[in-house]
Amino acid sequence: MKLDPSSVRPFFPGLESDWIYMDNAGGSQIARPVVDRVQSYLLESNVQHGASYEPSRLATARVAAGVQAVADFMGCAHDEVVLGPSTSMLLKNLARSIESEFVPGDEIVVSRCDHEANVGPWVDLEKKGVKIVFWDPNPETLELRSEDLDPLLTRRTKLVAFTHCSNLIGTIHDVQAVTHRVRSHGAMTCIDGVAYAPHRCLDVEAWGADFYVFSLYKTYGPHCAALYGRRDLLHRLPGINHFFLEEEVPYKFQPGNVNYELTYGLTGIWDYIDAMTRGPQTTDEPRTTDDPNKALSHEGGAVALTSSRRSRLASFYDSVSLYEESLVEPLLALLRKDSRITILGNPDASRNARVPTVSFRVSDLDSRSFVEQMDEFKIGIRWGDFYARRLVDKLELDATGVIRVSLVHYNTAQEVEQLLEAMESVLQ
Numbered sequence: 560m561k562l563d564p565s566s567v568r569p570f571f572p573g574l575e576s577d578w579i580y581m582d583n584a585g586g587s588q589i590a591r592p593v594v595d596r597v598q599s600y601l602l603e604s605n606v607q608h609g610a611s612y613e614p615s616r617l618a619t620a621r622v623a624a625g626v627q628a629v630a631d632f633m634g635c636a637h638d639e640v641v642l643g644p645s646t647s648m649l650l651k652n653l654a655r656s657i658e659s660e661f662v663p664g665d666e667i668v669v670s671r672c673d674h675e676a677n678v679g680p681w682v683d684l685e686k687k688g689v690k691i692v693f694w695d696p697n698p699e700t701l702e703l704r705s706e707d708l709d710p711l712l713t714r715r716t717k718l719v720a721f722t723h724c725s726n727l728i729g730t731i732h733d734v735q736a737v738t739h740r741v742r743s744h745g746a747m748t749c750i751d752g753v754a755y756a757p758h759r760c761l762d763v764e765a766w767g768a769d770f771y772v773f774s775l776y777k778t779y780g781p782h783c784a785a786l787y788g789r790r791d792l793l794h795r796l797p798g799i800n801h802f803f804l805e806e807e808v809p810y811k812f813q814p815g816n817v818n819y820e821l822t823y824g825l826t827g828i829w830d831y832i833d834a835m836t837r838g839p840q841t842t843d844e845p846r847t848t849d850d851p852n853k854a855l856s857h858e859g860g861a862v863a864l865t866s867s868r869r870s871r872l873a874s875f876y877d878s879v880s881l882y883e884e885s886l887v888e889p890l891l892a893l894l895r896k897d898s899r900i901t902i903l904g905n906p907d908a909s910r911n912a913r914v915p916t917v918s919f920r921v922s923d924l925d926s927r928s929f930v931e932q933m934d935e936f937k938i939g940i941r942w943g944d945f946y947a948r949r950l951v952d953k954l955e956l957d958a959t960g961v962i963r964v965s966l967v968h969y970n971t972a973q974e975v976e977q978l979l980e981a982m983e984s985v986l987q
């Protein structure tokens with residue numbers, strides 16, 4: 560399929576603005592069906608869960624359908640999904656739970672190109688006697704190379720935490736190469752997929768991840784996040800909820816439970832993907848259902864995941880990545896030709912190597928003043944370190960960090976043209 564922005568954009572009412580949004584790696588616009596689902600939960604099923612009366616059964620089934628929607632999105636089972644308010648919180652909770660696996664002298668490898676959400680919680684375990692080993696990106700390309708990991712892995716390595724894709728420079732890392740290496744050393748992986756998930760199809764089980772996390776508010780959904788955990792690990796690790804919930808996976812990792820309306824809202828991401836990819840309705844593929852009887856007839860209220868659904872998701876993201884490559888190429892071309900500009904990381908648009916998140920510096924202008932001048936053109940981009948603080952420190956950039964432009968598939972070629980015109984005028 561070929562992505563047509565004119566059929567995409569009506570699904571994002573927030574785009575009806577005179578601003579051009581190019582700070583999407585910070586948070587995307589929300590798809591309309593997500594908002595509809597949240598509203599319908601609150602207006603039609605806002606009751607307590609787990610009771611026998613029908614509205615309660617409906618509410619329970621709806622939230623289960625939301626969890627299933629995320630499982631389908633990630634390529635895993637519904638009981639391997641832990642939901643939470645943010646990636647940062649989920650990783651802090653995971654670290655709190657997983658610390659029981661470590662004894663003093665054990666080692667955790669963390670990448671120096673990650674958002675702090677997947678660094679700080681592990682570094683905190685130094686207090687327990689765990690040794691932290693930093694995995695530095697290649698100094699020229701700024702990418703994490705799996706071969707550089709080899710000398711860092713020892714008998715004591717228990718976990719490797721790294722990012723699938725840099726939220727600063729957009730480089731995609733070879734997740735499978737890393738998970739294979741790490742697993743052969745008997746260690747676990749914790750992968751931050753936040754910057755990757757808005758652009759590519761997730762397939763966490765196929766990749767061999769032990770933990771994989773991403774934020775739904777950057778993936779066209781509401782403000783919450785999801786963590787995949789390998790089933791045996793979720794059962795083995797101690798929970799952080801009440802003591803009598805130790806057997807309840809994933810509830811034992813969700814103190815206070817999930818946000819019900821937002822979780823149901825997640826089914827709306829599939830409404831959007833279905834609308835983008837569905838030909839004539841097929842009978843073998845049930846849609847997310849609100850009917851508690853139908854929904855509850857499947858374990859946990861979940862709806863069967865069909866291979867056709869996953870293959871449509873893959874084909875959707877394939878068209879997204881092709882389209883995004885064509886969007887980002889003219890931006891990179893402009894940046895490459897100006898000698899005052901340094902692109903951080905990969906200067907090529909190839910969809911195999913990057914997502915359309917681009918950071919750069921201008922030699923005679925600090926990042927903040929560049930971005931503030933762009934505000935006048937009503938183009939929302941951003942400056943800073945984007946919480947990839949350890950990478951920005953390593954690069955010894957000034958306090959204004961980098962200029963970041965982050966596109967997604969609802970941006971248009973015309974918007975990119977306007978961006979380039981505005982940039983040329985600021986750079987004059």
Ligand SMILES: Cc1ncc(COP(=O)(O)O)c(C=O)c1O
Pocket residue numbers: 584585644645646647648674676677722725726751752753754774784
């Ligand atoms: C790559 C990456 N990881 C983690 C996070 C933190 O996500 P959250 O805001 O859900 O805690 C962000 C947020 O910008 C991010 O870009």
